[in-house]
Amino acid sequence: xxxxxxxxxxxxxxxxxxxxxxxxxxxxxxxxxxxxxxxxxxxxxxxxxxxxxxxxxxxxxxxxxxxxxxxxxxxxxxxxxxxxxxxxxxxxxxxxxxxxxxxxxxxxxxxxxxxxxxxxxxxxxxxxxxxxxxxxxxxxxxxxxxxxxxxxxxxxxxxxxxxxxxxxxxxxxxxxxxxxxxxxxxxxxxxxxxxxxxxxxxxxxxxxxxxxxxxxxxxxxxxxxxxxxxxxxxxxxxxxxxxxxxxxxxxxxxxxxxxxxxxxxxxxxxxxx
Amino acid sequence: xxxxxxxxxxxxxxxxxxxxxxxxxxxxxxxxxxxxxxxxxxxxxxxxxxxxxxxxxxxxxxxxxxxxxxxxxxxxxxxxxxxxxxxxxxxxxxxxxxxxxxxxxxxxxxxxxxxxxxxxxxxxxxxxxxxxxxxxxxxxxxxxxxxxxxxxxxxxxxxxxxxxxxxxxxxxxxxxxxxxxxxxxxxxxxxxxxxxxxxxxxxxxxxxxxxxxxxxxxxxxxxxxxxxxxxxxxxxxxxxxxxxxxxxxxxxxxxxxxxxxxxxxxxxxxxxxxxxxxxxxxxxxxxxxxxxxxxxxxxxxxxxxxxxxxxxxxxxxxxxxxxxxxxxxxxxxxxxxxxxxxxxxxxxxxxxxxxxxxxxxxxxx
Numbered sequence: 086x087x088x089x090x091x092x093x094x095x096x097x098x099x100x101x102x103x104x105x106x107x108x109x110x111x112x113x114x115x116x117x118x119x120x121x122x123x124x125x126x127x128x129x130x131x132x133x134x135x136x137x138x139x140x141x142x143x144x145x146x147x148x149x150x151x152x153x154x155x156x157x158x159x160x161x162x163x164x165x166x167x168x169x170x171x172x173x174x175x176x177x178x179x180x181x182x183x184x185x186x187x188x189x190x191x192x193x194x195x196x197x198x199x200x201x202x203x204x205x206x207x208x209x210x211x212x213x214x215x216x217x218x219x220x221x222x223x224x225x226x227x228x229x230x231x232x233x234x235x236x237x238x239x240x241x242x243x244x245x246x247x248x249x250x251x252x253x254x255x256x257x258x259x260x261x262x263x264x265x266x267x268x269x270x271x272x273x274x275x276x277x278x279x280x281x282x283x284x285x286x287x288x289x290x291x292x293x294x295x296x297x298x299x300x301x302x303x304x305x306x307x308x309x310x311x312x313x314x315x316x317x318x319x320x321x322x323x324x325x326x327x328x329x330x331x332x333x334x335x336x337x338x339x340x341x342x343x344x345x346x347x348x349x350x351x352x353x354x355x356x357x358x
Numbered sequence: 359x360x361x362x363x364x365x366x367x368x369x370x371x372x373x374x375x376x377x378x379x380x381x382x383x384x385x386x387x388x389x390x391x392x393x394x395x396x397x398x399x400x401x402x403x404x405x406x407x408x409x410x411x412x413x414x415x416x417x418x419x420x421x422x423x424x425x426x427x428x429x430x431x432x433x434x435x436x437x438x439x440x441x442x443x444x445x446x447x448x449x450x451x452x453x454x455x456x457x458x459x460x461x462x463x464x465x466x467x468x469x470x471x472x473x474x475x476x477x478x479x480x481x482x483x484x485x486x487x488x489x490x491x492x493x494x495x496x497x498x499x500x501x502x503x504x505x506x507x508x509x510x511x512x513x514x515x516x517x518x519x520x521x522x523x524x525x526x527x528x529x530x531x532x533x534x535x536x537x538x539x540x541x542x543x544x545x546x547x548x549x550x551x552x553x554x555x556x557x558x559x560x561x562x563x564x565x566x567x568x569x570x571x572x573x574x575x576x577x578x579x580x581x582x583x584x585x586x587x588x589x590x591x592x593x594x595x596x597x598x599x600x601x602x603x604x605x606x607x608x609x610x611x612x613x614x615x616x617x618x619x620x621x622x623x624x625x626x627x628x629x630x631x632x633x634x635x636x637x638x639x640x641x642x643x644x645x646x647x648x649x650x651x652x653x654x655x656x657x658x659x660x661x662x663x664x665x666x667x668x669x670x671x672x673x674x675x676x677x678x679x680x681x682x683x684x685x686x687x688x689x690x691x692x693x694x695x696x697x698x699x700x701x702x703x704x705x706x707x708x709x710x711x712x713x714x715x716x717x718x719x720x721x722x723x
Contacts, residue, residue, distance in 0.1 A: 252411050253444035257458035257509060258432025267457070271448040 115334065118327035125323065137328040146302055147329055150310035153220070155336070157295065157306050158288040160224040161231065165284045166277055168228070169235035174269065176236070177243035188240065191233035204297060211298055218300040226298070227288055235280045242276035278348040282341060289337055307333045360422025360512040360545055361387045362408060367417035369403050369569075377403040379569035380417070385547060385562075387422075390539050392560035393549045396592070400569040401549045402517060408547060409438050409515050422512055432461075434513075437506035441518040443498050445490035451501050452477070452486040458509035476508045480538075496527045503538065514539070516548035520555060532558055553593045557581060565589045587634060587710035596639045596668055599678045600706075605631045609651070610705075613675035617698075618651025623705055626714025633713065634706040641702035642680035644669060645695045646688060652697035653678055657688045671696065 086094075113128045119138070121131035141147050176184060197203055207226055208217075216222030250272060254264045270277075289308070296309045307329070314326045362385040369378040378400045385391045393401040406412035408419055410431035418427045426434045437458070445454050452473050459469045477483050480500045490498055499519065506514055519535065520528045536559050539546050550556050556563050557577040565573045565580060565588075573585040584590035590598045603612040605627045610617045612635060619627075627633060648654065655671030655678065666681045671694050680696045688694055705713040 247442055247444065249440040249442055249444035250446060252431075253438065253440055254457070254461075255411065256409055256431045256436060256438045256515075257461050259461050260432075263461065268446055272446070274448075 119331045124327055137324045141328045146310055150305055150307045153304055154306035157223055158285040161227045161288045162281045162284040164228040165231050165235050166281050169239045172236045173239035173243050176240045188237050192237050195230055195233035223295050223298050231284055239276055239280055246272055275348045278344050282344050363420040365418050368415045370415040376569050387545055388543045390561045391547045392556035392563045394556040394563050395566035399566040401566050405515055405549045409436055410434050435511050436513040436515055437509055437511035438515040439502045439506050439519050443502035445501055447490055450487050455505045455508050472508055476504045480504045495523050514544050514546040554595055585712050587706050590636050598636050598638050601635045601676055603633055603635050605629055610635055615653050623714055632708045636704040637698045639679040639681045641699050642696040644680045644682050649695045649697050652695045654695045657690050657692050657694050660687050
């Protein structure tokens with residue numbers, strides 16, 4: 086190996102190590118600090134204890150906020166998956182003039198709908214609907230913001246499903262409802278699962294919308310509640326914060342592993358496209 | 359069991375593209391019928407109109423004396439096998455075969471019995487619990503056939519049923535398909551772009567081009583007496599020799615050489631008429647010495663076809679191909695003479711239509 090190449094190699098590995106450390110250290114902190122009797126902002130071998138989890142369990146809002154997160158994410162995912170499926174299927178199957186332009190326009194607008202710039206009109210709208218401090222309001226606004234992207238992704242997925250499946254069922258005399266239930270929905274399931282997981286992740290990490298639209302701390306989701314974990318002296322309560330962060334991250338990781346195992350995010354298509 | 363009658367059937371896409379153009383066709387009960395043509399000729403559109411998947415712009419479709427033009431596909435009592443087989447990937451082979459019966463609300467026990475019967479008849483007995491993705495191409499094809507057979511239709515519609523199989527398997531599947539159709543006796547329409555497949559399987563063939571039927575006949579008629587130069591050049595694994603010529607007395611002049619015109623043709627043409635001479639390579643006799651009323655040239659290429667060889671003669675202004683049996687191939691560069699066998703020479707007019715259809719005795723039947 087020439088010296089120049091050797092130096093390049095060493096340099097490359099050094100950069101990789103720095104980048105790796107940059108991402109790995111926060112994760113190490115996240116998994117070690119909750120078990121540390123003396124939580125601090127640094128990674129070291131913890132003095133093992135379960136005390137932090139006991140404190141978390143006695144916090145009046147912590148576990149309720151997780152339930153709230155589940156309700157918001159689940160509700161939004163249900164609406165987004167159902168509505169996106171019913172919108173994407175016809176868009177993939179029926180020729181509508183200007184269909185692609187419409188989809189791109191929706192995609193563009195969706196980043197505005199849930200964007201920070203639209204918060205004042207959204208607040209006004211939700212206020213006039215009488216949905217301030219209601220989870221339904223948050224779910225509806227989040228669904229509206231996520232739907233265009235979900236329809237876009239799902240329509241692309243449905244495009245790859247050969248029409249011959251549906252035509253075959255039609256020739257055998259299946260009704261449209263039977264075709265949807267027996268053929269289209271099962272074949273599109275990996276796509277629907279992808280959209281579901283994606284929606285849950287989006288809602289789970291959303292701070293601004295529930296922060297603005299929900300007043301009652303008992304209804305606030307985990308992402309919003311985390312903001313309150315400070316000591317009386319204004320210092321972050323690292324014990325509570327780290328423990329809660331870990332508990333907050335686990336459901337999403339578990340859901341991903343489960344869905345990946347069940348559906349594999351893959352697709353069995355026809356033989357020849 | 360049923361006959362199929364198409365009357366004045368047209369399909370127009372986007373107001374101007376005529377995929378199928380005022381087509382009349384009767385398919386007899388129990389017939390194995392091929393729709394043959396190059397891609398884009400309208401054959402698949404025609405099949406889809408019979409199935410009801412495509413709506414007819416004009417005309418009518420009748421199956422078994424019932425006008426089904428306005429009926430949805432599910433009410434026509436037809437079964438269709440698609441080019442990609444369209445086996446539902448999330449169902450087992452048994453569920454796939456049983457699906458049409460489930461739609462028809464056949465009770466579960468009866469359904470399972472019928473699935474088992476059909477599966478064993480088509481050699482799928484051990485594969486019923488598998489998913490389509492775990493089957494080979496040939497097994498998938500048979501599973502798709504089984505699904506069509508299980509629902510006891512009056513008509514089978516096959517859209518390129520063999521084109522996804524590799525060459526070896528295709529021959530096996532072809533024999534299997536022919537036997538199956540013969541045993542069941544169900545009227546079958548199949549679409550193909552492969553002329554060898556159509557010749558081998560069909561009782562009758564409709565050769566299509568640009569939305570119209572260019573010739574309708576038995577494989578023997580279509581192969582031996584193509585009605586026009588389009589069919590002549592489309593049918594046959596070695597293409598027919600088509601040579602431009604002029605009628606001169608009792609002969610046709612082709613680029614300075616003269617071919618004898620059989621007696622039967624003389625009444626059909628006039629002196630000086632522009633014609634196209636058509637002879638299949640299989641119907642030319644090659645001789646190393648001069649023959650009366652034949653064409654001559656220099657052997658340019660010899661292609662081995664297995665049991666025979668295709669010899670191409672180059673002459674001034676044209677080339678002509680003839681097949682010779684194994685072992686009697688001439689050497690490249692030597693001179694050769696070819697002469698059509700009696701009754702095998704065909705003449706086409708300037709528009710490419712066969713001349714003297716009635717005047718010539720059909721020695722080739």
